[in-house]
Amino acid sequence: MRKPCCDKQDTNKGAWSKQEDQKLIDYIRVHGEGCWRSLPQAAGLLRCGKSCRLRWINYLRPDLKRGNFAEDEEDLIIKLHALLGNRWSLIAGRLPGRTDNEVKNYWNSHLRRKLISMGIDPNNHRLNQKLPRTQNFSGSDTSSGSKTQACQPCKPRKSQGDNDQVSDAGSCLEDGTCTLPDLNLDLRMNIPSPSRSVPVVEERPKCMDSNITKELESSSSPTLVLFR
DNA sequence: AATACGATCAACCGCCAAGTG
DNA sequence: ACACTTGGCGGTTGATCGTAT
Numbered sequence: 001m002r003k004p005c006c007d008k009q010d011t012n013k014g015a016w017s018k019q020e021d022q023k024l025i026d027y028i029r030v031h032g033e034g035c036w037r038s039l040p041q042a043a044g045l046l047r048c049g050k051s052c053r054l055r056w057i058n059y060l061r062p063d064l065k066r067g068n069f070a071e072d073e074e075d076l077i078i079k080l081h082a083l084l085g086n087r088w089s090l091i092a093g094r095l096p097g098r099t100d101n102e103v104k105n106y107w108n109s110h111l112r113r114k115l116i117s118m119g120i121d122p123n124n125h126r127l128n129q130k131l132p133r134t135q136n137f138s139g140s141d142t143s144s145g146s147k148t149q150a151c152q153p154c155k156p157r158k159s160q161g162d163n164d165q166v167s168d169a170g171s172c173l174e175d176g177t178c179t180l181p182d183l184n185l186d187l188r189m190n191i192p193s194p195s196r197s198v199p200v201v202e203e204r205p206k207c208m209d210s211n212i213t214k215e216l217e218s219s220s221s222p223t224l225v226l227f228r
Numbered sequence: 229a230a231t232a233c234g235a236t237c238a239a240c241c242g243c244c245a246a247g248t249g
Numbered sequence: 250a251c252a253c254t255t256g257g258c259g260g261t262t263g264a265t266c267g268t269a270t
Contacts, residue, residue: 016239027235050240050241050256054239054240058238104237106236106237141256
């Protein structure tokens with residue numbers, strides 16, 4: 001039997017109140033992030049540590065960029081998804097100010113549909129021959145362009161979740177349905193001139209960045225529907 | 229105006245991997 | 250080497266809001 005992450009009976013659940021937000025912000029301002037398990041008690045919150053972490057990362061962090069996704073952000077998400085599959089944290093790591101949750105939600109609510117409407121299978125980024133594909137991506141033709149075939153070389157982080165997404169990986173190379181685009185990926189957001197502290201991806205901790213870079217570099221198979 | 233329906237997004241859940249003793 | 254703890258991730262759920270009927 002798995003141990004719960006915290007003593008559920010003493011914790012609040014559901015939407016956060018302003019007071020709770022403020023407590024969390026105040027505490028992290030003083031003590032910094034980390035030690036999520038003990039944080040709630042220390043901060044005087046009746047929440048489990050996981051909940052605090054999520055709230056901070058997805059909503060309260062000062063460097064979050066909220067609001068609609070720009071067209072270049074959309075394109076980047078699609079490209080990265082073609083490469084990485086549902087590895088939202090990695091994708092979000094290339095989008096300054098965006099969280100994995102936000103990217104995931106945006107994918108599921110907007111981009112998936114968009115690809116489908118273009119006749120592209122959002123799981124493997126391959127053109128679905130049966131569907132019409134007369135529409136431009138993103139409604140305008142500025143960022144859309146050559147639609148090339150894609151498949152997914154990504155290796156799932158774990159054996160479960162991604163499986164269905166990547167099961168098809170590489171198959172397009174074999175079955176010859178995919179034309180080979182030149183993989184012209186500039187997988188980084190251009191930040192015009194950040195007036196302040198939007199953290200650039202390089203700041204992302206751990207080895208994430210080097211991993212993704214390696215992955216991209218080693219990705220010899222053209223997997224993307226490119227929008228350019 | 230009321231209701232139904234769909235879309236969106238914040239939050240939770242369960243699993244996994246890394247770290248530690 | 251093993252067990253346990255903790256942080257992090259992706260999938261899913263449910264509340265809320267907007268739109269159509």
